[in-house]
Amino acid sequence: MKLIVAIAFIGIIGALFAAGLFMLKRGGKTPGSKPNMARALTVRIGLSVALFLFILVSYLMGWIQPTGLPVGH
Structure with missing residues (x-):
């Protein structure tokens, strides 16, 4: 589960980085x-x-369960 989420985050950051590069490439002209x-x-x-x-x-x-935060500790 953690691996799937990590791969998705890497893909999201990579797509955002690529969009930034395309925007900056030659001033967008x-x-x-x-x-x-x-x-x-x-x-x-x-x-x-x-x-x-x-x-x-x-x-x-x-497949996943919320763990919550300990209250009163």
Whole structure:
């Protein structure tokens, strides 16, 4: 479970980094930079939503349990 979440976070950060590079590449004046940046941001949003849904389904299926914080210690 931890490995899947870590891989998803790495993918999200990588897509965000790629979008930043596409934005900064030649000041964003190249014709192909905007579609690449939009695609990278779309991938980031898709990965974020997929990670959220995976965590939600994992909780509902009982694969993960909330531990909570100890109260009164």
